[in-house]
Amino acid sequence: MSFEIKEGSQEYDAIIVGSGAGGGMASKILSEAGFRVAVVEAGGDFDPAKEEHRTQLRFPWESPRRGAGTIRPFGDFDAAIGGWLIDGEPYTKSAGTRFDWFRSRMLGGRTNHWGRISLRFGPNDFKRSSIDGLGHDWPIGYDDLKPYYDRVDKLIGVFGTKEGIYNEPDGFFLPPPKPRLHELLIKKSADKANIPVIPSRLSILTRPINNERGVCFFCNQCNRACQAYADFSSGTCLVKPAMQKGKVDLYTNSMVRKVTTNDRGEATGVSYVSKEDMREYKLKSRVVVLGASACESARIMLNSKSKTHPDGLGNHSGMVGRYLHDSTGADRMAVIPDLVDRDRYNEDGTGGMHVYTPWWLDNKKLDFARGYHIEFWGGMGMPSYGFGTGMDTLRSHIKDEFGTPSPNGGYGAGLKKDIKRFFGTTVGMSGRGESIPRYENYCEIDPLTVDKYGIPVLKFNYNWTDQELNQAKHMHDTFEELLTGMGGKLLGTKPGKENEYGLHAPGRIIHEVGTTRMGNDPSNSVLNSNCQSHDCKNLFVVDGGPFVSQADKNPTWTILALAWRTSDYIVDQMKKQNI
Template sequence: MQIIENSQVYDAIVVGSGAGGGMATKVLADAGLNVAVVEAGPFFDPADEQQRTQMKWPYESPRRGASTTRAFGDFDAAYGGWEIEGEPYTHKDNTEFHWFRSHMLGGRTNHWGRISLRFGPQDFKHKDIDGYGDNWPIGYEDVKPYYDRVDKLIGVFGTNEGLPNDPDGFFLPPPKPRLHELFYIRGARKTNVPVYPSRMSMLTKRINQERGVCFYCGQCSRACQVYADFSAGTCLIFPAQKSRGQVDLFVNCVVREVTTDENGRATGVSYINKEDRKEYKLKGKVVVLGASACSSARILLNSKSPQHPNGLGNSSDLVGKYLHDSTGASRAGFIPDLMNRSVSYNEDGVGGMHVYSPWWGDNSKLDFPRGYHIEIWGGMGMPSYGFGFNANEFNKFFGTKVGGYGDVLRSDVKKYYGAVVGLSGRGESIARKDNYCEIDPNVRDEWGIPVLRFHYKWSDLERNQARHMQDTFEEIIVNMGGEPLGDKPGKDSDYGLLAPGKIIHEVGTTRMGDDPKTSVTNRYQQLHDADNVFVVDAGPFVSQADKNCTWTILALSMRASEYIVNELKQQNI
C-alpha cells in the first residue's frame, strides 16, 4: 500500500490531545515550536451548537439520554467507551480488563469528574514505607513547582488544610456543601472520617478573559460551553493555537507506529486517516506520545524495526508491564430525613461533589498497604434516564408499596428523589509486572493495526481494601441516620470491587526510572532507547496513589515539555 508523506518537518509531533498531549501542545507552541497534533477522533468544541449537549433536556434525545450509544449516557461528552466497534481488544488467561477510550479532541478530559488532587510526598516513595512496588525516581519536591503552575493556569477550587500527604495548592473558593453533603459530613465525622471541601477544576471565579465562570448547571460531564471546567481542548489546545508557534491538528487520524531511521531515532509517525482510510506519514524532530497509557504502549509495541525488534523503547521488555488501575467500590443509602425535598431552589452546584474525604487511615495497622479517598454523590440534579429508585429496597424499608405508574409514581418520585446518598471509594492498587498489556499476534482492528491483549488480576490486598471500604460506607450511612440499600457486598463478590479498568485511571505501562534495564523512560519521560521520543500520559507512573491521576499527568507533562524545549535549544535532541 502506498504511504503518503507530508513534506513538512515539525519540531514536535504530539500524539493524543488529552491531559498529557494537550499540555505538551501548549508548552511547545508557547515556546514558538511548530507542532502537529494527531488525534484519533474528531474535532470537538463544547461551545459549538452542533456538538453541544449541555442544557438539553432528556426528551431532546431519541434515547431519552440512555447509555446505548455512549457509555455514560447519550449526553455525555465522551466519544467512545469500553467497547468501540471495529477497535477490539482481547484478554489472556481468562483475565479481565476494561479499556475505556475517548476518541475526540481533548480525549477523556471532556467528561471526567475533574477531581484534581496532587500526589503527596509519600506517594512517590511508598516502597520506603510499606515495601511494596517501587519508588519513583523523582519526589514531590520535583513536581511541586509544576503543580503550582497547573493550579494557576487551569484553576482549581479547594482549601488549604495542611494535610501531610494531600498537599495544599493555589485554590479558588469552593462551593458550599449541599444538603445531602451536610448529612454526609455529620455521618463521616461520627465515624472519625475527616471531610474537606473537594478539589476540582471548575472555575468558581474568573481567571482570564477566555473562560467563563461556573453557573452551577451540574452538567460538567457534558463539557462546558463557557469553558468554565477543565478540558484539554478548551483550556490548552485552543489557547496553543493562538500562541507564537504553529499548531496543526490532524483529527480522525489513528497512529499506527513511530517511524525510525537506521540509527533507531524517531523520524515521525505513520497514521491511518479514518475518512479516506489511507496511510500517511508525518515527519518530526521529536515525537511526544500522550495517547493514554495503554494506547501509547500499543504504539511503541507496534513500532518494530531492525534497531528495535521488540518494539520501540522496549529493550527492557517492560513496555505494557506494570499496568494498574485505581480500585473502586460503592454503596448507597436511603436517608429518611431527606424525603419530601423542596425543589424551589437550585442546589445542583458543580458537576460532582462539593466535599470529599481523603485517606485518613494508618495502613501499618491494616491488612492492605495503600489507602483510598471517598467520593459522595446524591442531591437534586436533573433526573436522567434510569434515575429511579429501587422499589424493592424501598418497599422493604417502609413495609409498604412504593412506586407504580402514573400519578402514584410521580408522587413517590417527588417524595423520595434526593433521599438517596451514594459513597464511592477510589484507592491505590499495587503495581505488578504480571499485570500487563501486549500485542495480540492474531487480531487487528478495522484499520489493520494489531490490537492489545490484556492480562490483569486483583490481589487480596485490593480485596481487603474494598472490604474496608464497605465497612466504612455502612457505618457512615448509619451515622447519617440512613439505611444501607441492598445487601452488603461480601467475599463472593470481592466486596463490590469493580473490575480492573472500570475506574479509568490506568497507569504504569511505560514506567520511569534511572535504570534502562528496569524502566522504559527516564525521569523526564524520555525513552531510554530513543532520546527524541517522550511519553507524557500516565504511562510513566511508577505507582498510582489514592488520588485521581489527571493533575499529576498535567504537571509531569509540563515538566517534560519544558525539558524538550530546553534540549532542542541546546541541540541535544
C-alpha cells in the same frame, strides 16, 4: 491489509500523539516556545460551545431514544465519544482477565467527561516502596513536581481549601462551593466516626482567571463539557489556545500505527492511517511525544519494531506494557428517611462532589498497604430519564422506617406523588484507591488480531491481589458506618470475598497508568526521570504511562504537571541541539 503510504511534505519540530491532558499540555508549552508542532488525534474535532457538539442544558427527555439505550457509554448527552468497545477497534484478554479499556476518540480525549477531581500526589506517594516495601520508588519526588503543580493550579484553576494535610498537599485554590444538604449530613456522620470530610478539589472555575473562559453557573453537567469553558478540558483550555497563539497543526481522525525510526534507532516521525480515506500517511519531526493514554502509547511503541528496536521502540528492557495498574473502585448507597418529603429547590451545584474524604488512616495498622479516598454523591440534581422505575425499591426501604408502605400506588398520579416524596433521598459513596503495581499485570500485542486499520491490537493480562480485595472490604465497612450513621437504609447486600468485595473490574475507573514507567535503571524501566526513552533520546511519553505507582488520588493533575516538566526539558534540549 495494505495501505497506500503518502509522505507528508510538512516537517515539524515535534509531533504529539494524543490531545488529552498530557498531549494538550505538551502542545501548549512546545508551541509557545516557538516550535512548530503537529497534534495527531485519533478522534474528531470537538468544541462544546459549538452547536453541533453542545449537549449542556438539554432535558433528559430530549434524548434521541428517550433513555431506552445510548450510543455513548455514559448517556447520549455525555461528552464521551468512544467507549469500552469501539466498532472495528477490538482488544483481547487472556483467560481470567476482566480488564476493560475505555478509549475516547475526540479532541481533548477523556478530559471532556471526567469528574474534574484534581489532586496532587503527596510526598509519600512517590516513595511508597520505601514505606511498605512493595513495588518501586519514583526516581523523582514531590519537590521536583511542586513548581509544576503550582503552575497548573494557576493556569487551569482548581477550587479547594488549605487543610495542612501532609500527604494531601495544598495548592493555589479558588473558593469552593458550599456543601449541599446530603453532604452536610455526610459530614455530621463522618464527624461522629472520626473520618475527615473536607471541601473537594475540582478544576472548575468559581472565579474568573482570564478573559478566555467563563465561570461555573452551577448546572451540574460538567460531564457534558462546558460551553462556557468553566471546567478543564484539554481541547478548550490547552490545544485550541495553543493553536491560536502558536504554530500548531491539528490532524484529526488519524490512527497512529507506529513511530518511524532511522538506522540509528532515533525517532523520525509517525505513520498514521486516516479514517477519512483509509490511506496511510507519514509525518516527520525532530521529536516525537506520545500522549495517547498509557495503554495506547504502549501499543504504539510495541508496534514500532525495527532492526534497532526488534521488540518495539524503547523496549530493550522488555518493560513496555508492564506494571499496568488502575485505581480500585467500590460503591454503596442508601436511602435516607430523614430526606423524605424534603423541600424542593435547585440543588444542582457543580458537576461533581462538593466535599470528599482523603485517606485518613495508617496502613501499618491495616491488612492492606495502600489507601483510598471517598467520593460522595446524591442530592436533587436533574433526574435521569426513567427515574421512577426504582420506586418499588425505595418504597420497601422507607416502609421499614414508617411501618407501612406508601399508599399512593405504583402508577399514574400515585407514582408521581411518590417520586416527589422520594426524589433526593438517596446518598452514595465511592471508594477510589491505590493498587499495587505488578510485573504480572500488563498489556501486550496480540499477534492474531488487528483492527480495521490493520494495526495489531492489545491483549490484556490483569488480576487483583489480596491487597486490593482487603482494601475493598475496608471500603464497604466504612460505607456502612457512614451511611447508617446518617440513619440510612442500605440498598443492596454487602458484597463478600466470593465477588471480590464489589471491586470494579480493572480499567473500569479509567485511571490506568504505568505501562512505560520511569526509572534510573534502564533494565527495569522504559523512561528516565524526564519521561525520555532510555533507548531513543528523541522519544518522550507524557500520559499516565510514566507513573511508577498510582496513589489514592486521581492521576490527571500529576499527568499535567509531569507533561509540563517534560516539555520544559524538551525545549531546553532542543535549544541546546542535544536532540
